[in-house]
Amino acid sequence: MNGVVVVTGAARGIGRAVAEKLAETGPISVVGVDIAPELALSEHITPIQVDLTSPEGPSLVRETVEAAGAPLIGLVNNAGITRDARLVNMSDDHFAQVLEVNLGATFRLSAELAPLMSDGGSIVNIASRAYLGNFGQFNYSMSKGGVVGLTRALSLSLAPAVRVNAIAPGLISSEMSLAIPEEIRAKMVASIPLARMGTTEEIANTVWWLLTPLSSYITGEVIVVGGGRSLS
């Protein structure tokens, strides 16, 4: 692979692991959205900080890609937030914030960058196993379910030139999951057949596979990377 890959939410967690994986397997230029300049550890990572929910956010990313002067071969929509509450208590603000970041930004950035994607390019959307339902996450679950639908629609409209797939991570060792109280997290781990949390590197490996020709006949799919939790 040779070209530019955009990774959103690349400052930490899954996004950072993806950006680093791509940078070390080059020759790829990574545009890392949300990375502060001092956090870009590789010369192959171009850091930019934009608010993807703002009207100008996606076009700023496009301008950075165009300035890179190489074909856009991949887009990894990873940025996401949680604002958990039971449905009866969920505020309008927390509902809107999660939908705007997790789904709206993914949609708008994909629409902005799709015309730049080179033939054979690949878009990978990071959904969540919560799209199958998860107590206390009405907004998050809805947003990630929406990402699944977006993935399917884009896979149809961008075929055959560009493939579009989603990954639904389960419990991954990251800032987001480490914010869960330890007692609850232990119960969650106990329900995972592989008996542990996943790592950000394991998600990065799956993203990398979906970006490469190794997955060249796969589009419109959701790959659950959850240690078997969807069965137990």
Added chain:
Amino acid sequence: MSGVIHWAEAVGDDWSRVLAELTRAFAVSRASAQAEESFVYVVRQDDLLGRRGPGNAMVATGLLSAARTAALEGARKGWTVNIVAFDEGTDPEAVHAWAQRLLDSGDVTGELVHLGLGHLGKTLA
């Protein structure tokens, strides 16, 4: 049994319309949950597969996931949440009847009921 049947509306591919439609569903769902009443979402099968564009797909699959999550919450209080997906050309009365049947059942929750054949041989939603 009382409850709400919420029909998803076509939105096109403008994000503000998608968000407005999902927000409308959220408002209906939260009010139902607060009243401990069951609810049913109604979507088109084509939209679960993304065939009518990203906007409608995001609404349909967003509602499906929301239904599964709300069903988990309602199970503790005795209210249910389900979803009906219909093929183009399905009699709206038949759709309504199935939605009402799900509201009335009281013991079916988190389920997706397909009306028509459009889901056969296709990806599981």
